[in-house]
Amino acid sequence: MELTFQHFNYxxxxxxxxxxxxxxxxxxxxxxxxxxxxxxxxxxxxxxxxITAAGRVRDNxxxxxxxxxxxxxxxxxxxxxxxxxxxxxxxxxxxxxxxxNELHRPIRIWSAASSSGQEPYSIAMQLDKALPPEQEYExxxxxxxxxxxERTRRATYNQLEINRGLxxxxxxxxxxxxxxxxxxxxxxxxxVTAEQINLAHPLxxxxxxxxxxxxxxxxxxxxxxxxxxxxxxxxxxxxGGWLQLGAAETTxxxxxxxxxxxxxxTAIYRAPSIDLLPVKEVKAC
Amino acid sequence: xLGIVIDDSRAMRRILRxxxxxxxxxxxxxxxxREALEVLDGADAVPELALIDWNMPExxxxxxxxxxxxxxxxxxxxxxxxxxxSEHSQIVKALASGAHEYVIKPFTKDGMLDKLALLGxxxxxxxx
Numbered sequence: 220m221e222l223t224f225q226h227f228n229y230x231x232x233x234x235x236x237x238x239x240x241x242x243x244x245x246x247x248x249x250x251x252x253x254x255x256x257x258x259x260x261x262x263x264x265x266x267x268x269x270i271t272a273a274g275r276v277r278d279n280x281x282x283x284x285x286x287x288x289x290x291x292x293x294x295x296x297x298x299x300x301x302x303x304x305x306x307x308x309x310x311x312x313x314x315x316x317x318x319x320n321e322l323h324r325p326i327r328i329w330s331a332a333s334s335s336g337q338e339p340y341s342i343a344m345q346l347d348k349a350l351p352p353e354q355e356y357e358x359x360x361x362x363x364x365x366x367x368x369e370r371t372r373r374a375t376y377n378q379l380e381i382n383r384g385l386x387x388x389x390x391x392x393x394x395x396x397x398x399x400x401x402x403x404x405x406x407x408x409x410x411v412t413a414e415q416i417n418l419a420h421p422l423x424x425x426x427x428x429x430x431x432x433x434x435x436x437x438x439x440x441x442x443x444x445x446x447x448x449x450x451x452x453x454x455x456x457x458x459g460g461w462l463q464l465g466a467a468e469t470t471x472x473x474x475x476x477x478x479x480x481x482x483x484x485t486a487i488y489r490a491p492s493i494d495l496l497p498v499k500e501v502k503a504c
Numbered sequence: 505x506l507g508i509v510i511d512d513s514r515a516m517r518r519i520l521r522x523x524x525x526x527x528x529x530x531x532x533x534x535x536x537x538r539e540a541l542e543v544l545d546g547a548d549a550v551p552e553l554a555l556i557d558w559n560m561p562e563x564x565x566x567x568x569x570x571x572x573x574x575x576x577x578x579x580x581x582x583x584x585x586x587x588x589x590s591e592h593s594q595i596v597k598a599l600a601s602g603a604h605e606y607v608i609k610p611f612t613k614d615g616m617l618d619k620l621a622l623l624g625x626x627x628x629x630x631x632x
Contacts, residue, residue, distance in 0.1 A: 382615030387606040
């Protein structure tokens with residue numbers, strides 16, 4: 220059974236309902252390629268059969284299959300220090316601005332679609348280098364996929380993953396090799412807490428954040444969901460806190476109170492506050 | 505841009521040559537470190553990039569890196585080890601000898617692209 224229009228429609232509706240992700244027509248190849256390994260593993264001859272089984276709501280096992288579909292279609296390819304500029308903006312603008320006044324508390328950062336953990340650990344490595352030793356920091360990593368959250372908690376990466384954009388100096392400094400894999404060293408790993416969070420649903424109770432990385436997430440959401448997600452993020456950001464979006468994303472076109480602050484070839488977004496500290500930028504060496 | 509691929513495996517040289525050519529590099533080749541030094545001495549221009557295997561006959565990649573570092577006229581060559589040597593201590597040794605970056609085999613095209621972007625040798629965001 221090949222992937223029919225009905226199969227694709229079913230998956231598109233499932234993704235819209237459960238993850239608020241829009242799968243437009245033309246994304247059939249994505250569904251096919253992401254679900255093929257699951258279908259094979261489950262003993263189904265085709266992706267179509269796998270989707271049909273997932274759609275049998277009276278079948279006890281089908282809930283698990285639907286969960287697998289959602290996880291498979293929400294995984295993004297990721298690499299260390301992806302796009303580089305957001306990390307430069309973090310240490311050249313956000314941190315210097317935050318540290319203009321002495322902070323008697325940890326800096327809190329949320330990596331809101333952290334996939335397998337490369338982003339939150341990249342942030343931790345960047346902060347380890349940039350912050351004075353007495354300045355504490357903590358990072359929340361979240362993803363819709365339980366499997367990705369588990370992977371982030373394990374903090375273990377294979378060689379192919381390690382090759383993806385990780386400067387060798389950081390590999391040597393922040394990883395230890397165990398067998399053929401690489402583990403994030405404990406002093407970095409302990410900075411990151413990973414939780415399963417669906418951004419399309421109301422957020423759990425959280426301490427406020429200084430910075431939220433929400434990169435390459437909004438592109439998958441319909442405009443109304445984008446608005447809701449940004450409104451929720453605004454609520455968990457400290458006044459004057461910062462939002463980092465993906466290179467192809469903006470808050471333009473969505474009612475939003477964020478101020479756009481250009482940095483290099485990119486831009487970061489700042490939540491309003493009655494007493495905003497002036498933006499302080501330091502040039503990278 | 506000019507690059508040199510130094511590897512005793514002809515198949516690997518072919519793969520890396522094709523990869524660099526797709527990025528717009530002209531490519532020199534050598535089968536071991538000593539041959540690479542000869543190729544560099546005879547070349548019209550100094551390459552911007554060298555992709556260097558570690559284990560090779562005659563002169564290994566690490567010895568080659570040390571030799572390049574002795575020659576001021578080659579100081580602008582970016583030296584990238586591309587090797588199966590993946591022990592932490594080996595990587596530290598390569599960096600201490602003067603290598604700029606390190607790619608562990610097996611690697612993907614995207615992984616290699618990421619490294620070259622990191623080194624400023626291809627623009628960030630070049631698609632494979």
